[in-house]
Amino acid sequence: MSFLLSGTRALTREALxxxxxxxxxxxxxxGIGEDDAVALMLRNDFAFFEAALGAxxxxxxxxxxxxxxxxxxxxxxxxxxxxxxxxxxxDLFEQVAAAIPSGVPFLIVPTPxxxxxxxxxxxxxxxxxxxxxxxxxWLPGQALWSAPARPMRANIIYTSGTTGRPKGVRRTxxxxxxxxxxxxxxxxxxxxxxxxxxxxxGITGPLxxxxxxxxxxxxxxxxxxxxxxxxxxxxxxxxxxERHRLTHLHMVPTMFVRLLKLPxxxxxxxxxxxxxxxxxxxxxCPPAVKRRMIDWWGPVIxxxxxxxxxxxxxxxxxxxxxxxxxxxxxxxxxxxVRIFDAAGRELGANEIGEIYLGVAGNPDFTYQGLxxxxxxxxxxxxxxLGDIGYRDEDGYLFLCDRVRDMVISGGVNIYPTEIETVLxxxxxxxxxxxxxxPDDEYGESLCAHVELEDDARVSADEIRRFLRxxxxxxxxxxxxxxxxxxxxxxxxxxYKRKLRAPYWEGxxxxx
Numbered sequence: 001m002s003f004l005l006s007g008t009r010a011l012t013r014e015a016l017x018x019x020x021x022x023x024x025x026x027x028x029x030x031g032i033g034e035d036d037a038v039a040l041m042l043r044n045d046f047a048f049f050e051a052a053l054g055a056x057x058x059x060x061x062x063x064x065x066x067x068x069x070x071x072x073x074x075x076x077x078x079x080x081x082x083x084x085x086x087x088x089x090x091d092l093f094e095q096v097a098a099a100i101p102s103g104v105p106f107l108i109v110p111t112p113x114x115x116x117x118x119x120x121x122x123x124x125x126x127x128x129x130x131x132x133x134x135x136x137x138w139l140p141g142q143a144l145w146s147a148p149a150r151p152m153r154a155n156i157i158y159t160s161g162t163t164g165r166p167k168g169v170r171r172t173x174x175x176x177x178x179x180x181x182x183x184x185x186x187x188x189x190x191x192x193x194x195x196x197x198x199x200x201x202g203i204t205g206p207l208x209x210x211x212x213x214x215x216x217x218x219x220x221x222x223x224x225x226x227x228x229x230x231x232x233x234x235x236x237x238x239x240x241x242e243r244h245r246l247t248h249l250h251m252v253p254t255m256f257v258r259l260l261k262l263p264x265x266x267x268x269x270x271x272x273x274x275x276x277x278x279x280x281x282x283x284x285c286p287p288a289v290k291r292r293m294i295d296w297w298g299p300v301i302x303x304x305x306x307x308x309x310x311x312x313x314x315x316x317x318x319x320x321x322x323x324x325x326x327x328x329x330x331x332x333x334x335x336x337v338r339i340f341d342a343a344g345r346e347l348g349a350n351e352i353g354e355i356y357l358g359v360a361g362n363p364d365f366t367y368q369g370l371x372x373x374x375x376x377x378x379x380x381x382x383x384x385l386g387d388i389g390y391r392d393e394d395g396y397l398f399l400c401d402r403v404r405d406m407v408i409s410g411g412v413n414i415y416p417t418e419i420e421t422v423l424x425x426x427x428x429x430x431x432x433x434x435x436x437x438p439d440d441e442y443g444e445s446l447c448a449h450v451e452l453e454d455d456a457r458v459s460a461d462e463i464r465r466f467l468r469x470x471x472x473x474x475x476x477x478x479x480x481x482x483x484x485x486x487x488x489x490x491x492x493x494x495y496k497r498k499l500r501a502p503y504w505e506g507x508x509x510x511x
Contacts, residue, residue, distance in 0.1 A: 004046055005244065006228040007114025011046050016053070019046075023054025024145035026138065030105060032084045034059035034150055039083040040208075041065040041074065041092055043119075044228045047109040047135055048207050049220065051087045052155065059150025060084075061170070064157065064208035067092050068472035073166075075099030077158055080368055081168055087135065091116070091125040109135040118231035152180070155217075156368065157210045159308045159413065168368030169210075169308045182334075182361040187218040189332045190304045190312035192248055192277030199223040200274070201248040202240055204232050204255060205411070210308040211281055215250040223248070234258040238270040245274040252411030253285040256293050257441045267296065275300045281312065282411035283443050284399060284511055287325035294318045303329060305397065306357070307385040309365055309377075313337065313357045314397050327396040334360040337397055338382060339390060352390045352400055356382035402511055405496065407436035409444050414475055416446075422470045423448065426463065428456035431486055433494045434477060436511075437503035444511070446477035449499050451486045 002010035011019075027038060038055040040062055042048045052062040063081045065074050067089070074096045078086065086106040088096060093108050100106055111126035128134040154171040188194045191214075193201070201219040203226060205212035219226050227244050229237060232255055240246060259267075279302045294301050299319060304312035305328035314337060316329030331337050339353040340346055347353045356379050367373045377384050388401040407414045416434035423432045431451045436444035452458055460480040467476045487495040 002225065003223075004049065004226050004228065006045065006230065007112065007117075009046070009112060009114070016046070016049060018144065019050040019139060020053035020057060021145040022139050022142040023050050024057035026142035027054055027060060027085065028058050028145070029142070030085060032058065032060050035153070036060045036084045037063045037081040037156065039063045039065055039078055039081065039086045041067050041086065041088040041096055042109060042207075043067060043089055043111075043115050044203055044207055044230055045089070045109065045112060045115065047087065047089075049216075050139070053220070054145075056152045057145050057149045059153055061153045062155045063168070064155060064213060065096075066158070066208045066472065067206075068474055069096075070470060070472060071096055071099035072470055073472060075101075076165060077168070078104070080165075081156055089115075090128050091119075091121045093129065093132075094125075105133075107133050107135045107138055115230045118233075154363065155213055157208075157213060157308050159210075165418075167370055167373060169365050170368045171363040171365050179361065179363055183363075184218070184221070186311060186332065186334075186359060186362070187214070190306075190315055191215050191218055191250065191279055192302070193218040193222050195222050197222075199248055200225040200227070200244060200246050202227045202229060202237070202244075202246045204229050204237060204249060204251055209282070209411075211312075212250055214311065215279075219248070232258075234262055235266055238262075238266070238272065241272050241275060242270045247274055247276045249275070249278045251278060251280045252282045253280060253289060254283070254410040254442050256280070256285065256289050260289065260292055260296075272297060277302065279304060281305060283408040284328075284509070286509075287321075290321050291325075294322065304332075305329060305399075307383075309383050310357055310385070311359060311362055313359050316396070320396070324392075324394075324396045327392075327398055329397060330395050331357070331397075332359065336360070336382060337391065338380070340379060344379070347390070349393045350390055352388060354384055354403055355387045355389050355397070355399075356380070356384045358382040399511060405435060407444050407446060408511070409436070409439070409446065409474070410442040412474060414446065419446070419448070419467065419471065419475055419477070422467060423450070423463065426458070426466045428453050428458040429463075430456075431494065433486055433496050433499055435496055435500045437479065437500070438507050438509075439478075445479065446475070447479040447481070447503065448477040449481045449483055449486060451483055 003013035004011040055062040086100050089109050089111045091111045108128045116126050156168045156170050158166040158168045201223045207213050278300050281304045301318045305314040306312040313335040314329040315332050337357045341353045386402050386404040387399050389399040391397050405416045419434045420432050430453045434448045437447045439445035464476050487498045
């Protein structure tokens with residue numbers, strides 16, 4: 001019976017397990033061992049699962065790399081995690097080749113036809129370049145890993161960094177069987193993936209993101225079928241739900257917006273009655289969007305709140321969303337949520353402050369090579385994701401704002417500091433401020449206010465071209481405004497709130 005499906009391709013669970021065992025043996029033959037890193041610059045494909053599961057068998061870390069990254073961005077992660085091997089799709093190889101550290105081997109995965117079609121990739125870029133090692137040739141030649149599985153390491157997921165560099169979230173210690181059981185109980189609460197139930201899961205988001213990655217790992221353990229969507233397309237998702245009788249999905253609010261934009265005739269065309277548990281997170285969902293999705297799909301829409309560092313810690317159902325519009329939920333079993341003011345005083349109901357949270361029994365973490373950054377975000381054993389909010393008298397959590405400048409666009413975390421650091425190096429730019437503004441589809445989009453040097457002549461398109469040479473395309477501001485002098489506080493710091501406020505007036509929200 002087919003277990004993994006993508007386009008017209010299929011893989012049984014037995015074949016996946018065998019391929020993972022071969023990958024494990026092959027990795028070990030390359031000298032990769034416990035606590036080493038295998039970097040995966042792959043889209044949603046079978047090879048991602050084979051390589052990640054193979055790394056886990058030998059106690060190595062799989063490190064998914066955002067495939068939008070430029071060589072400069074990807075190279076930092078490959079060096080920072082100390083990658084001992086890079087597995088990369090053929091069409092992405094040229095993009096990252098120059099960034100692979102000297103002496104680090106790499107294996108190239110042919111880009112499959114459904115991914116090529118989804119992204120408009122020409123056939124000549126989908127094949128493994130001559131003279132390079134191909135995953136499809138290398139893998140069958142490896143022996144099956146027969147030694148006992150090493151203590152499993154969770155994937156190292158890199159989060160966008162407030163200082164301009166991503167930080168790798170490295171779980172410590174290795175995941176024991178007892179810890180795995182606790183994690184599965186959490187996955188049952190947050191993702192609805194309950195052992196023993198019939199689960200047919202759809203993967204709609206990129207596996208380099210923490211939440212789709214965690215959802216996929218849980219599905220691999222418990223689901224009877226997993227369907228990969230190469231790239232999110234609203235109507236295609238409806239087709240997949242009907243065709244494969246999908247029961248579980250992980251989504252982000254931007255996907256809801258695109259689904260709701262489909263003509264009513266298209267919305268009604270497909271049988272969605274198989275859906276039992278649809279969960280979303282990663283970004284705030286407007287209550288009106290949530291209500292319309294519940295009206296359409298029924299009471300299967302659920303939501304969680306958490307981060308790469310904490311996992312899902314807060315959760316609510318469709319019924320709770322309707323009774324408490326705008327909430328992100330209440331703590332799950334074993335979770336704690338506390339609100340503190342700037343002086344470190346714990347706040348009570350309906351008092352707004354910084355949110356700290358955690359889930360008892362979850363593996364602890366550190367930031368790869370940055371233990372001091374880990375300490376900065378902890379208070380009384382709980383972690384802050386930099387969000388401001390409050391709990392009402394019933395214990396429901398509501399988000400109001402963010403302490404830091406992070407922008408969440410389409411469920412993707414973007415830190416303006418990284419963009420500002422690059423833009424400030426552009427000839428003709430004296431200073432700049434990047435921040436998020438409302439966007440009906442993505443929740444937020446990037447806006448840059450730019451102060452030029454005297455007599456400089458720089459256009460918005462020139463700024464975008466400059467940024468694209470150094471940053472992934474999704475980090476390039478959609479809106480660019482020029483000004484003679486950016487507003488500053490007495491300290492000289494740019495008064496970003498004054499620039500940001502007019503865009504949010506009348507929206508009824510700040511994030």
